[in-house]
Amino acid sequence: MTHHILIVDDDPHIRDLLAFALGRAGMSVAEAGDGEAALAAVEQDVPDLMILDINMPRLDGLDLCRRLRASGGAQARLPILFLSSRDDEIDRIVGIEIGGDDYVVKPFSPREVVARVGAILKRGVPAPPPMPATVIRYGRLALDIDAWEARVDAEPIATTATEFQLLALLATMPSKVFSRDAIIDRLHGPGFAMTDRTVDSHVRNLRAKFARAGLDDLVETRSGVGYRLGRCG
Structure with a gap:
């Protein structure tokens, strides 16, 4: 194409x-x-x-x-x-x-x-999770992989392509803590030139957007390690 x-x-x-x-x-x-x-x-x-x-x-x-x-x-x-x-x-x-x-x-x-x-x-659609469904659900969060749509309960949340990819990465393995380097490698490939500050900015954007919908625990920070999906409760 x-x-x-x-x-x-x-x-x-x-x-x-x-x-x-x-x-x-x-x-x-x-x-x-x-x-x-x-x-x-x-x-x-x-x-x-x-x-x-x-x-x-x-x-x-x-x-x-x-x-x-x-x-x-x-x-x-x-x-x-x-x-x-x-x-x-x-x-x-x-x-x-x-x-x-x-x-x-x-x-x-x-x-x-x-x-x-x-x-x-x-980047396209992230690798599908180890489940037949194309919708990832975790707490109040739902990610429709095919439609590229994120929702809190039934409310759609507008995300950029990069924000959706980052969130989908965390949601496919919600218990895993991803370092910033690992996030960059998963989204762009090894050796891609992106700073840690850029990853932090995308995380801040996601937190702010979902907090406006009442979801204040979207992404958890593990100090000195990286990020993982929050409770989304």
Whole structure:
């Protein structure tokens, strides 16, 4: 299957560079020069992944990401790879905390961007749990693997692709404590460049979303070790 990627950057040279690299990797590409054009493109046809620059006129990348994540439906689940000249760790963390899946800093290697895009797209549905059902239930938590839907009781909770994958990983083995490195390896593959702070940000996002639905014990922290699923009671 050919994946469709939307490149959003106000620099046409960067769009051309990425379009060429992604095209060589067998992906189809659409382009947008600012956030408003990208929003219109997504509303017309949701891509498989968006490469999104932060610093843009009219509607910057962070605000666009916030609007998409708040929209519900397929747009809210759209994987987003942030692309920016901002190299401070706090900016990378902000991008992840508002719903980004990954972050690449300019100047970048096109091969690295293609590799990160491929890693996000290849996550797909996590390995099924050792049970015939495609719904994982634990306490008040339910994860519909086929529908990519998380619920507390009967209430759907909007999650990004990365957040759902992380939660599904914990839920398939609820008694196991996963180190941050193990989480990165399971979601991306060994050797993938992601910081522990990024994993922590995804966990904070999940906790905040489920706490608003009344589930305050979604993920348990084992100090100095890692994370495991909480009681979900």
